[in-house]
Amino acid sequence: MEDIKKTANEQAAEETKEAVKVVTDSDTPEGAYVHEFTKPYIFEEKTYTRLVFDFEKLIGDDLVAIENEMAAVGEYALSPEISTSFLYRLAAKAAGVGSDVIAHMPIRDFGKIKNKSRDFLISTGF
Numbered sequence: 001m002e003d004i005k006k007t008a009n010e011q012a013a014e015e016t017k018e019a020v021k022v023v024t025d026s027d028t029p030e031g032a033y034v035h036e037f038t039k040p041y042i043f044e045e046k047t048y049t050r051l052v053f054d055f056e057k058l059i060g061d062d063l064v065a066i067e068n069e070m071a072a073v074g075e076y077a078l079s080p081e082i083s084t085s086f087l088y089r090l091a092a093k094a095a096g097v098g099s100d101v102i103a104h105m106p107i108r109d110f111g112k113i114k115n116k117s118r119d120f121l122i123s124t125g126f
Helices: 001-013 060-072 083-096 101-102 109-124
Strands: 033-043 046-053
Touching: 001 083, 001 101, 033 109, 046 101, 046 109, 060 083, 083 101
Parallel strands: none
Antiparallel strands: 033 046
16 A cells, blocks of 8 residues: 555655746745745655745735735735634745645645744834
């Protein structure tokens, strides 16, 4: 049974290798957080081995868009710096991916990324 799962996972990874652009150090913006996955993360037929989070590129409209996205699903962030929903959406904006990509990550990766979002938000004096 274990071999079948392993083979299926390997096959899925092979079929989706083209999904993520390879980012070199020269492509990484200064000050960006680069998250390396310990094992490839597959979401909706795309394989991620790393994500680059450029929080410095975000603008005020991004924060408003996050609040609007949350309101659309009945969520509100009274304190964005401690709201998990707000922080993972902020990370998604910084990485240029959909928030569902972040929300469906393994909890270890999700937690590290969420905490980087919180650290950034607090460092701005938000």
